[in-house]
Amino acid sequence: MSGINEALGSLFNGFGFNCIIFFCTLLFALPLGLIITFGSMSRFIPISFITRTFVWIIRGTPLMLQIFVVLYAPGLLLDFPMKSRLTAVLVAFIINYAAYFSEIYRGGIESISKGQYEAGQVLGLTKSQVFFKIVLFQVIKRIVPPMSNEIITLVKDTSLARIVGIAEIIMCAERFTKQGLIWPLFSTGIYFLIFNGVLTLLFGFIEKKFNYYRG
Amino acid sequence: MSILQVLNLHKSYGKTEVLKGVGFSMNEGEVLSIIGSSGSGKTTLLRCINFLERADEGQILVNGEVIFDARNKNQLSISEQRKNQLNFGLVFQSFNLFPQYNVLENVELAPKLLAKERNDYKENKKEILASIESEARAVLERVGLSDKLANYPCELSGGQQQRVSIARALALKPKVLFFDEPTSALDPELTGEILKVIRSLAAKKITMVIVTHEIEFAKNVSDNVIFMDDGVIVEQGRVEDVIDNPQNERTRNFLRKLSDK
Ligand SMILES: Nc1ncnc2c1ncn2[C@@H]1O[C@H](COP(=O)(O)OP(=O)(O)OP(=O)(O)O)[C@@H](O)[C@H]1O
Ligand SMILES: [Mg+2]
Numbered sequence: 238m239s240g241i242n243e244a245l246g247s248l249f250n251g252f253g254f255n256c257i258i259f260f261c262t263l264l265f266a267l268p269l270g271l272i273i274t275f276g277s278m279s280r281f282i283p284i285s286f287i288t289r290t291f292v293w294i295i296r297g298t299p300l301m302l303q304i305f306v307v308l309y310a311p312g313l314l315l316d317f318p319m320k321s322r323l324t325a326v327l328v329a330f331i332i333n334y335a336a337y338f339s340e341i342y343r344g345g346i347e348s349i350s351k352g353q354y355e356a357g358q359v360l361g362l363t364k365s366q367v368f369f370k371i372v373l374f375q376v377i378k379r380i381v382p383p384m385s386n387e388i389i390t391l392v393k394d395t396s397l398a399r400i401v402g403i404a405e406i407i408m409c410a411e412r413f414t415k416q417g418l419i420w421p422l423f424s425t426g427i428y429f430l431i432f433n434g435v436l437t438l439l440f441g442f443i444e445k446k447f448n449y450y451r452g
Numbered sequence: 453m454s455i456l457q458v459l460n461l462h463k464s465y466g467k468t469e470v471l472k473g474v475g476f477s478m479n480e481g482e483v484l485s486i487i488g489s490s491g492s493g494k495t496t497l498l499r500c501i502n503f504l505e506r507a508d509e510g511q512i513l514v515n516g517e518v519i520f521d522a523r524n525k526n527q528l529s530i531s532e533q534r535k536n537q538l539n540f541g542l543v544f545q546s547f548n549l550f551p552q553y554n555v556l557e558n559v560e561l562a563p564k565l566l567a568k569e570r571n572d573y574k575e576n577k578k579e580i581l582a583s584i585e586s587e588a589r590a591v592l593e594r595v596g597l598s599d600k601l602a603n604y605p606c607e608l609s610g611g612q613q614q615r616v617s618i619a620r621a622l623a624l625k626p627k628v629l630f631f632d633e634p635t636s637a638l639d640p641e642l643t644g645e646i647l648k649v650i651r652s653l654a655a656k657k658i659t660m661v662i663v664t665h666e667i668e669f670a671k672n673v674s675d676n677v678i679f680m681d682d683g684v685i686v687e688q689g690r691v692e693d694v695i696d697n698p699q700n701e702r703t704r705n706f707l708r709k710l711s712d713k
Pocket of ligand 1: 465470488489490491492493494495496497
């Protein structure tokens with residue numbers, strides 16, 4: 238009986254790390270992604286070139302590699318070792334997801350027809366009024382489905398943190414296999430399913446809110 | 453004095469010159485139609501006048517005051533740009549309504565945002581917003597949409613959407629209202645309702661410039677006609693003269709081709 242309690246407690250604590258990584262990544266990557274979007278859409282070519290190259294590298298290499306680079310590169314190259322492995326993981330996740338989000342934002346912004354901007358302009362609106370009063374809402378409606386996919390992927394990706402020794406939930410569960418227990422490993426799946434189930438409901442609700450118009 | 457004078461407009465895209473010195477003028481209350489074959493530069497002309505494109509050469513005057521001069525390269529301040537812009541209204545071929553706003557909100561949006569800049573906005577906010585709303589309802593009534601105020605653009609037919617976009621432009625009381633082929637995105641059976649609205653505006657002496665392929669309508673509603681070909685105005689004058697008795701070979705060819713169809 239105490240074995241079960243021990244296992245449940247350990248899984249629960251482990252999932253705390255998954256949650257920390259998830260929420261911190263969202264909190265910082267959502268706005269950072271927007272900044273990256275503005276960079277990659279900049280009309281100043283050097284800025285958009287550098288930003289797009291950066292996004293290409295981040296999206297083209299494994300997140301696992303990026304976590305190692307963030308953890309070891311400061312120490313080995315700059316003589317400024319990363320004190321906290323969790324910080325390294327968070328930084329890598331935030332940069333990685335900001336790059337993905339920025340591409341979704343960019344796709345959303347670029348999908349709005351030129352006619353919307355022009356209609357706003359001939360009605361005497363300023364550029365920022367056109368963006369905030371006309372374009373932004375339509376962009377949000379269009380990016381909700383791809384963003385929900387990406388965010389659900391983020392939930393599952395949080396378990397990658399174990400590669401630098403963060404005791405997230407799957408790492409905790411694996412320890413119990415040495416005691417001959419398989420159920421803790423299975424039950425981690427339930428954590429993820431419930432978490433993602435709640436997110437799916439939430440995003441479904443948001444999508445419905447935007448469904449009052451088409452286009 | 454002319455309400456609108458356009459002088460010697462030139463516009464090139466890369467190496468192709470699309471407007472090769474276009475000029476005309478019109479009086480208050482006049483309706484001017486612009487006809488011409490595809491690619492002759494009609495849309496480009498409207499876009500240059502409405503500041504959606506910058507002409508390379510030429511001037512635009514409203515009531516004798518220069519509001520655009522291509523030689524003047526200084527950036528205007530936002531409020532000057534807006535003041536110039538608001539001389540004109542433009543109805544697009546493809547409506548370009550704002551899909552997330554209902555009919556009434558589409559019409560009210562710009563007047564409400566502009567009202568925020570009035571000095572007395574804070575004190576008289578309620579009255580100002582109420583009068584904007586009642587004016588929006590009034591223009592929507594003029595285009596026959598009083599029963600659709602709460603509908604979204606996606607719930608309307610093309611003809612109704614185009615009438616909303618006419619109301620949206622009218623709500624700002626432009627000195628000149630431009631239409632770029634207002635019926636060509638519509639099914640033939642819906643063009644009638646738009647033409648009827650435009651005719652009623654003409655009866656109210658609203659100054660309008662209409663790019664159209666509907667020759668019969670142009671003849672019907674306008675005082676003057678411009679025929680454009682290959683970036684220049686080939687012929688302009690009173691409807692009776694240009695359409696019924698064209699002097700220029702190119703005008704005659706164009707009109708003959710249309711009547712053959
Ligand atoms: N943004 C642009 N870039 C390059 N060329 C353009 C652009 N806009 C228009 N053109 C060219 O300018 C010419 C005139 O186009 P415009 O749209 O003004 O013609 P139009 O008279 O309105 O034709 P239509 O009756 O088909 O609407 C065309 O040859 C067109 O290809
Ligand atoms: Mg055109």
